């Protein structure tokens with residue numbers, strides 16, 4: 001029913017005044033040529049000139065997976081930043097080529113689950129018109145660089161990581177040497193005190209810091225990862241001068257490309273390379289290579305760096321004043337708004353502005369799913385309230401980064417009308433779930449269904465607020481796409497003699513105090529799992545001391561009280 | 571058939587030697603690295619051109635001292651997905667400062683042609699049965715790249 005209603009009314013993103021990277025002729029031609037290449041590959045596949053096996057490496061580098069029922073296309077949202085025109089195009093694509101839905105992922109990307117292969121080159125054309133692409137969203141190459149969804153605007157930020165992310169994006173795009181690595185490779189950059197980019201769980205994690213002399217630089221971590229063997233990244237360099245970023249990345253990638261294991265795909269990630277080689281020896285090899293190349297022209301010339309930085313100058317914010325008494329009154333009179341402000345609104349660098357998170361975790365919904373109509377609404381709301389800018393988060397939510405605090409109430413009402421105002425950011429029902437058995441051919445069990453059941457059981461905001469900060473992630477198999485190991489409560493789907501079973505881990509964290517959760521005991525059936533989660537939260541309430549959130553409490557009391565409650569052992 | 575970095579084609583006149591059990595050494599053979607390491611003296615004496623191939627898991631260091639006398643080094647792709655040859659070509663040019671000819675052999679795919687040339691490869695031995703036309707098109711697909719590479723003069727790059 002939506003098919004033909006799309007009319008791109010908004011201005012081109014090139015003219016839209018959002019502080020983000022804008023393509024020039026170079027980027028434009030680059031993407032065009034890449035699409036032509038993919039179109040010819042698809043033509044060869046459809047005419048039978050190449051087999052699915054031969055096609056696989058080609059489609060993978062362009063974000064096309066073969067799923068359980070159909071091809072899936074993953075579109076890159078570089079470090080999660082979007083403008084409203086791009087969001088409208090994402091809505092348009094989901095109407096025209098999919099079933100009217102899109103799915104935001106834990107890598108700040110968006111996936112379409114039902115495109116036909118012959119349509120994909122046309123989708124890429126539509127994306128190209130708004131300066132987007134799907135390059136390297138899959139395959140054993142360097143993937144989309146992720147970052148803090150509040151980058152550039154967070155009150156606690158030291159340095160805006162986005163220009164560095166863009167520099168990494170350009171460097172890694174069709175890098176001739178690193179397109180066929182032992183395994184996929186993910187880089188995250190964080191520029192704030194609070195780690196909202198989970199850098200400890202990336203192949204390379206970059207923390208922007210200030211040294212004792214007051215100079216800005218990078219603290220680099222290597223070998224973190226999720227999957228079968230979750231590992232917290234180790235420091236490879238305490239301080240790197242920014243001008244050497246690319247040569248240092250080249251050196252890490254080259255070392256990994258040469259010594260990473262290729263005999264066993266489960267041992268091929270850099271986390272295993274670093275563990276088997278030892279961080280000391282791995283660091284030595286990387287530094288040796290870096291000392292060879294560091295002044296040989298592989299780094300970005302200052303002028304090119306400046307060109308990229310210029311795109312990210314924050315706008316001159318209009319003065320934003322509001323009646324603080326009336327604002328407090330609105331919160332008092334309206335419970336829903338009060339919860340929304342408490343959980344979904346965050347501090348902005350600029351006085352009088354707020355950052356607003358839009359939760360894509362409604363009651364009984366599929367985490368990260370959004371309809372085409374909702375995408376259009378978000379685009380419109382960003383035009384009306386947030387300088388046309390939107391962010392995607394690795395928790396599968398969206399963000400409107402520049403909202404005048406005095407307009408929060410209006411915005412909240414409009415979000416509520418569109419079912420986009422669940423006030424549960426950071427709470428138990430802000431669940432991350434992988435596609436699981438509904439879409440993924442590797443799955444052992446359903447993830448989405450469990451997420452829906454939990455969000456139905458825990459739907460009282462008062463109760464959720466009382467439970468406080470709590471992360472709950474659900475993966476449908478050991479590959480851990482939903483990062484269950486690093487959630488305070490992790491759920492892993494396993495296959496128990498052909499029956500879905502769910503194993504629970506407790507005590508994981510993906511923030512600065514990163515830790516990996518421990519398995520609490522035998523798994524639970526579909527019928528039991530929600531009760532088990534409730535037993536866990538009840539135990540927390542019994543055990544907690546004043547001011548303790550779930551994680552602190554668990555770290556203090558340990559597994560025992562939870563085990564006793566879950567398995568009725570005294 | 572060979573595809574050269576300038577886009578031209580030439581006939582491949584050399585035979586890649588895999589099995590050294592029972593063979594006669596003569597010119598126009600690409601010899602395996604371990605055979606070369608064990609028979610350097612004989613090879614140097616008999617052949618006027620030293621041409622060897624290296625597998626993706628072999629060590630470039632073992633070649634170091636003889637590099638000036640080797641006129642061609644071929645990197646083998648056991649599978650297209652084994653991307654070590656890209657780094658090996660880069661290292662051979664940049665770190666070992668090799669000035670001779672570098673070739674890719676084995677099972678690369680057409681979509682890797684431009685990457686290979688950018689990493690310092692001079693020619694690719696196109697696997698049997700693959701379309702020369704597709705290889706040629708793909709080797710010129712992109713007119714620009716973002717990053718610097720070992721062989722940067724072939725194409726427009728940002729810096």
Ligand code: SF4
Nearest residue numbers: 434440443476477481
């Ligand atoms: S965790 Fe397993 S089931 Fe879930 S998306 Fe990843 S591979 Fe598929």
